[in-house]
Amino acid sequence: MPEKIISMKNIRKEFSGVHVLKGVDFNVYDGRIMALLGENGAGKSTLMKILTGVYSKTSGEILMDGKEVNFASTKESQKNGIAIIHQELNLVRHLSIGENIFLGREPVAKIRNIKWKQLYEEARKWLDKLGLNEDPRELVGNISVGKQQLVEIAKALSLNARVIIMDEPTGALTVSETEKLFSVIRELKEQGHSIVYISHRLKEIFEICDDVTVLRDGELIGESSIGELDEDKIIEMMVGRKLDEQYPRVLCDPGDVVLDVKDLNNRFVRNVSFQLRHGEILGVAGLMGAGRTELARTLYGIYKKDRGDILLENRKVRLASPTDALAQGIAYVSEDRKANGIVLGLSVRENITLASLKAYSGVIGNISKAKEEQSAQHYVDSMSIKTSGTKQLLKYLSGGNQQKVSLAKNLDSNPKVLILDEPTRGVDVGAKKEIYELINRFKKEGMSIIMISSEIPEILGMSDRIMVMHEGEITGILNREEATQEKIMGLAVGKDVN
């Protein structure tokens, strides 16, 4: 085995009592490309943030060239030769390529004036190295994302980076841009650079990586050279979670088709067709960026559709806004509670009735507080929302109880189709169970539910059918009986089924 440039040993990280990393080892070898794999929330980014000095570790040891190091900031890790290229590139669109490469380190003369000629000449040198013909005076905003990616790499090289970490670098690239990037990566490797490559796309991993490290739930599952692995083995390492949580599944005979989506297309999703039946929970699985939330928001009228039909109870519906969607009976419980699910500055009562306030008001729009209070109290009792009262501002409630209020708000509009986007995100274990029970209650009452979740056990435990998405497309719809963690993960990473 070649020499270790970086060796992270027994790294632990705790965020206010939550163990995100539970003693992880991670190595980067000289002149090799290391893949770092894992589901959403497995701890990949936290580990990389610790390595580059964004976070400090709770315990553990980081060795670089055999010597212990502790970076307090990205500036420090950069100085020591570690550069990270984030998925959302860190470039300033309104500055030129050259200015971006040397941002904060511009060559200056005596009175601190920038030596532009030298800056652009040096920028030219780095761009040439990567085979990028762009004028370094061109604004970054005017070049393609693929080229921006290369500018980031040029910046890393100009920092004398020996280790370059790339987080989902091909996420926004076209096929030819990806190929260009790969040839650059191979060249970098030949010149002796080491690379950490984070991606959900297994094909890419097999194409360019030498070694693989898999994390799961903050633990190291294994490190091995790529030759000893195949796709199935990697998928097994990524999922393989014990299904020890109890899901209170309710069996129902699904009724008639309520929602029929035919060939839906827009800038986020492609050729999406599926049906949802009365009293059914359709789980939607996929990795980050698979287009699940975007699909849900298209059905809720936030994003426009370019093509395709949405039929609700056999009637074509026009969904140009949430107002349309809710009026037609489609409700959406957001994954980002604080951004768009609830209003923290309003009370529990005001949040619950917000989307259905018309039902509580008279001709001139005067709200009947008594009616409102009665309804809010009903939800607080039946969903056991823990609050000092219906007049309590929502910002003083816990995450789980905020989520229940968000659910109550959507229920109060009497939807036919309820879309739940990550319904248990940021919710503690006890509240999780309560939310599952609520979801089952809605199902028994005949509601049709689409449940998006990144937790495969949750999907397996709650759904009647499971739809898996990958890069905006449906890669498979599985019945509950045939679904396994491995099958779902296989479809989620876009593995060729045949």
Next chain:
Amino acid sequence: MKKLSFSSKSIKEILMRNKPLIVLLILCVIMSLMNDRFWTWGNIITVLRQTSINAVIAAGMTFAILIGGIDLSVGSVFAICGAIAATLIASGMDVVLVILITLLLGLGIGLVNGLLISKGRLQPFIATLGTMTLLRGFTLVYTQGKPISARGGADSLIFSKIGTGYILNIPIPIYIMILVFIIAYYILRHLRMGRYIYSLGSNEEATMYSAIKIDNVKLFVYGASGLLAALAGIILTSRLGSAQPTAGAGYELDAIAAVVLGGTSMSGGIGTISGTVIGALIIGLLNNALNLLQVPSYYQDVAKGVVILIAVLLDRKQKASR
């Protein structure tokens, strides 16, 4: 004894929650100590009447600031509406019709602001800065830079009663101010629109996700602000018997000061109309006090600025320490 301490505690609590009220009370105490003319019926009525114009504009401004916006155009709307009301009344038009047309004009300008902000996606500051400048210029063109008399029309006398008349020994503008605040209070507390205003100011995205037509809320808010500025313009034109081309310059700032002194957050979502009443009274009282104390007019603005900053700092500190 125990009971007494309980009640004094609750009074303290009420005051702590209403810092603007404390500032108002302190001002009253200081004034009554410094000048024995202060607590006369005549002076109190004067303060209220002088406050009424700013208060009516500030009521509309409260809506705009509550949704996280601002309306800089109110001073210019005030001026152009006053000028047009003066022309119309002098031309002999029926007073009811004049008031109706003027109010509709203010409403229309407000709706244009609302459209620029909602459909045109302009920043409220920029959109209303534009209409403010445009209308100020238009007023100067329209009036040729000269005052327009509201006298000589068939209904001029009745029109002048709006600003100068009394009912039960109390000036009519004070009734108008009270009526405006009652309606604004009812809208914010009891109507759906009021709930939407708080919701929009607190979290625009979540409000949109709750199937609320936020563009309509914005149109309502800026429309109301324009309407109230026009109403204030009518009051002053009526009182003076003429419209001044430069009337209302800087009124937007007095209105904003009243709203902020009343404890409304500039980032929206938090605030009350009763706070704005107190804020407007603080400014009115301050103007009166500086006059009674014969402070030279140049120093008056300095003093006003200092009081505003101190009041807002007190409020800010209290909120941060919560």
